[in-house]
Amino acid sequence: MVNSPESHPQILIRGAGVAGLVTAVSLARHGASVTLVESGPKIGSGASWLAGGMLAPWCEAESAPPEVTDRSLSSLSWWSENVPNVVSNGxxxxxxxxxxxxxxxxxxxxxxxxxxxxxxxxxxxxxxxxxxxxxxxxxNEGHLDPRQALPALAERLIMLGGRVLTDHEASTFTDAFDWEVDCTGLAARREIPDLxxxxxxxxxxxxxxxxxxxxxxxxxxxxxxxxxxxxxxxxxxxxxxxxxxxxxxxxxxxxxxxxxxxxxxxxxxxxxxxxxxxxxxxxxYVDNLPAVTRNGRKIQVNGMYRHGYLLSPWLAGEVANMVFG
CATH class of the missing domain: 3.30.9.10 (D-Amino Acid Oxidase, subunit A, domain 2)
Structure with a gap:
């Protein structure tokens, strides 16, 4: 680990889906130095690329537990602040x-x-x-196009001083960072067998x-x-x-x-x-609720279910609380 000031920690984020990108931008906005690493050929690969992009906390209450609505009420405003072309027509x-x-x-x-x-x-x-x-x-609901929003988040991260690396394995970087945040979804099953x-x-x-x-x-x-x-x-x-x-x-x-x-x-x-x-x-996860867990200086953000775009801003806030106290 490097000895960075707590206000400017060096953070490695694995996985450039919606959870990884939102977390990366949120931490960079807090002042962290962020490197986002994706093993695939592009950002937004996997489930995030195929999503509908609906920002609908009230509709989701039809089948989701109340935590989903409670934690996603600010998601529309977060996306509107960070990417263009977010539509708020309900x-x-x-x-x-x-x-x-x-x-x-x-x-x-x-x-x-x-x-x-x-x-x-x-x-x-x-x-x-x-x-x-x-x-x-x-x-009071909205939507976005993931195929516009995800590249826009990557550009936003670079503007904030972060790095985005595709076709890259994170293992070569792990020892050079204060924190590692794993947002790799089902690829993390070896460490999270409950997925x-x-x-x-x-x-x-x-x-x-x-x-x-x-x-x-x-x-x-x-x-x-x-x-x-x-x-x-x-x-x-x-x-x-x-x-x-x-x-x-x-x-x-x-x-x-x-x-x-x-x-x-x-x-x-x-x-x-x-x-x-x-x-x-x-x-x-078994309860269909995304979660943030921590083991030392490694944080797992996973279990997005169908709530990736809705809950990523809240989850990123939880990560920021762990990193910055």
Whole structure:
């Protein structure tokens, strides 16, 4: 270990997913000298690259423990302060006519929403006019595009004096730093045997004939689906969670469910271009709550589950408290 002043510690961070990047920027803002090391060829590889990027603490309360909402209330402001193109237009929750009972169930489990009817849905999203009779609007939520946000965080870290190294193994650096922060997800299983993988799936579509201003969660009794708008008429369609350790290619059934959900939202998606399909495993603990643990001068940030973008700012604050006291 080097003997740095406590106000300017030398910190090695392993893993350039959302947890590693957010932690790196947060520590650099506190005055640390940060080196971020990624063993893969680029920043943002893995589950972080395939994520929807929804900043929706109130919607997540439908299935997540209250700690997730409590710890993520400031996430939208953190992202807005640190990366460009964060959208704060809220979230919309809808259901097909046969599943409108799911709207009531979702409402019972959440808060900070407004119940809306067809005309209000049309006012928020004109392209959905006359398609849904009832929904929930969560005005205090937002979203971002991970494929813009993650590179922007890397640039922010460099502007703060940090280093970003890809295709690099951290082992050659360990003894040169005051602290080591491991944000490598499932790669840390040797040290954290309690981790499990939860499968996430996504499809990217380009559809010039549909315009959305905010994420839409389309409720279904088996697998809720979300559709997140991005720039250039691109939409990310994903499933919120699938309990499976299979990280292989997407199945025909999953692909059909995601594409059918887009079509149910708006028939024009039937003519959309399929740009990309992907599946990956999210690192998760048994309680589905991310955690920060410490052993001496080594800190583990892991178990992001589906809350990486929501909870990374809070987790980074916990790391900063350990480093700076």
């Amino acid at each position: 979230s919309l929750v809808l259901a097909p006519a046969r599943d409108t009972g799911e709207i009531s169930r979702f409402a019972r489990r959440t808060s900070h929403f407004r119940e809306i009817t067809g005309p209000e849905i049309a006012a928020l999203e004109p392209d959905l006019a006359d398609r849904f009779a009832r929904g929930l609007f969560f005005p 499990r993988g939860v499968r996430g799936e996504m499809i990217l579509l380009r559809c010039p004939d549909v315009m959305l201003s905010r994420p839409v969660r389309l409720l279904h009794p088996r697998i809720p689906i979300y559709i997140v708008p991005r720039a250039n008429n691109i939409f990310m369609v994903g499933a919120t969670m699938i309990e499976s350790e299979n990280g292989g290619p997407m199945t025909l059934r999953s692909m059909s469910e995601l594409l059918n959900a887009a079509w149910v939202l708006h028939p024009a998606f039937a003519e959309a271009e399929i740009l990309e399909m992907g599946a990956g495993l999210r690192p998760s």
